[in-house]
Amino acid sequence: MPVKDNAKRLVFFEDWMDTSAAMKVFETVEDIQVQKLHYDARTEENYAAMSRTHGYQVQPRTELQIPWFPNSDLIERAPNLVAVSSAGAGFDYIDVAALTRAGIAVVNQTGTNKESVAEHALGMMLTVSKKMIQADRRIRREHNVDRWELIGTEMLGKKLGVVGIGQIGSRTAELCKLAFKMDIIAYDPYLTEEEINQRGAKKVDFSTLLAESDFITVHCPRTDETLGMFGAKEFKAMKKDAVFVITARGGIVNEPELASALASNDILGAGVDVFWEEPTSPDNCLMGLDNILVTPHHAGITIEANKNMAVGAAEQWITLLRGGVPPRLVNPDVWPDYQDRFEGIMGFRPSDYSKN
Ligand code: NAI
Numbered sequence: 001m002p003v004k005d006n007a008k009r010l011v012f013f014e015d016w017m018d019t020s021a022a023m024k025v026f027e028t029v030e031d032i033q034v035q036k037l038h039y040d041a042r043t044e045e046n047y048a049a050m051s052r053t054h055g056y057q058v059q060p061r062t063e064l065q066i067p068w069f070p071n072s073d074l075i076e077r078a079p080n081l082v083a084v085s086s087a088g089a090g091f092d093y094i095d096v097a098a099l100t101r102a103g104i105a106v107v108n109q110t111g112t113n114k115e116s117v118a119e120h121a122l123g124m125m126l127t128v129s130k131k132m133i134q135a136d137r138r139i140r141r142e143h144n145v146d147r148w149e150l151i152g153t154e155m156l157g158k159k160l161g162v163v164g165i166g167q168i169g170s171r172t173a174e175l176c177k178l179a180f181k182m183d184i185i186a187y188d189p190y191l192t193e194e195e196i197n198q199r200g201a202k203k204v205d206f207s208t209l210l211a212e213s214d215f216i217t218v219h220c221p222r223t224d225e226t227l228g229m230f231g232a233k234e235f236k237a238m239k240k241d242a243v244f245v246i247t248a249r250g251g252i253v254n255e256p257e258l259a260s261a262l263a264s265n266d267i268l269g270a271g272v273d274v275f276w277e278e279p280t281s282p283d284n285c286l287m288g289l290d291n292i293l294v295t296p297h298h299a300g301i302t303i304e305a306n307k308n309m310a311v312g313a314a315e316q317w318i319t320l321l322r323g324g325v326p327p328r329l330v331n332p333d334v335w336p337d338y339q340d341r342f343e344g345i346m347g348f349r350p351s352d353y354s355k356n
Helices: 019-026 043-052 073-077 094-103 114-129 132-141 166-181 191-199 208-213 232-237 255-263 304-321 334-347
Strands: 008-013 032-037 056-058 083-085 105-106 157-165 183-187 215-218 244-245 270-272 292-294
Touching: 008 043, 008 094, 008 304, 019 032, 032 043, 032 304, 056 304, 073 094, 083 304, 094 105, 094 334, 105 304, 114 132, 114 191, 114 244, 114 270, 114 292, 114 304, 132 166, 132 183, 157 166, 157 208, 166 183, 166 215, 183 208, 208 232, 232 255, 255 270
Parallel strands: 008 032, 008 056, 056 083, 083 105, 157 183, 157 215, 215 244, 244 270, 270 292
Antiparallel strands: none
């Protein structure tokens, strides 16, 4: 498609979660020009595209390559950039502070993959509590597995502790309440008691959540505050038969300390979808243990979620590049500076900020 001189420009590398679904959204949109970039193109060519673009749709951390992480170095190469959009809900690999200082908006796709991640977390709780993962491994290598060594526990009526009860945490809580009549408690310092009650849970402090939960599921973002939130002390504070599940981000759990806790049966078992280093390797300290179910950060990777993320991001770009307030703005504080930057670059002023 020929590039119109006055078009709003948007770039992405290689793949947009469900590229054809995203491109379909732009098919009838004449004022936005979307360009696909390739990591193996000449770096100078990609920098030239970055210097022209108004928007940058970023790949997930696992696929994203250096030097295309949105940070202060990249901003210097992108004088026309007004906004950056993450592929999914997580945006910990985007330097939000640097972008905010430059007047650049950051948006994400929170909510678009909540069903997939919540179902994955629930699947992990079921699999671990029924010891299905140990049973599966043993039946493949032993004749006549002693099933009495694999006694599981039910979820019905148990207590679920949700850490971070946002989009995914709320849906996980809802599933557990509907299916298993679980009693839900939540630790989320950014929500009031009333907000947490509306999400079907009771607000508790972190130590109460650790001490009382039969199942713990983690759905907070990785931030300075949550890095290393779960280590030896926290696993010791949990019930001996607690099931710990994390689909949030690597680094929130100290992996060697989780491995020790699992090895000494401080807790019943764990489900882990996210790692400090991704893609993770078979040498990771958690891989040799039996009472853990591990998946390669694919809780949010389903046919439906990929499509929702792709379409959600594309629609949000149309709103944003036409001067509207994006529905999933990560850095609302940027707004006055963003309006100035956007106006200077695009020649018209975006709407005033309102939370939608
Ligand atoms: P969200 O923004 O709707 O919810 C996050 C919640 O965590 C908010 O309620 C927030 O107040 C709370 N929170 C923030 N700091 C906290 C802290 N220190 N302690 C406890 N709670 C805290 O985000 P959403 O969509 O529910 O996603 C949650 C996280 O799940 C994302 O940040 C992302 O890292 C992860 N994720 C993982 C996926 C996977 O494939 N494994 C896919 C999608 C998201």
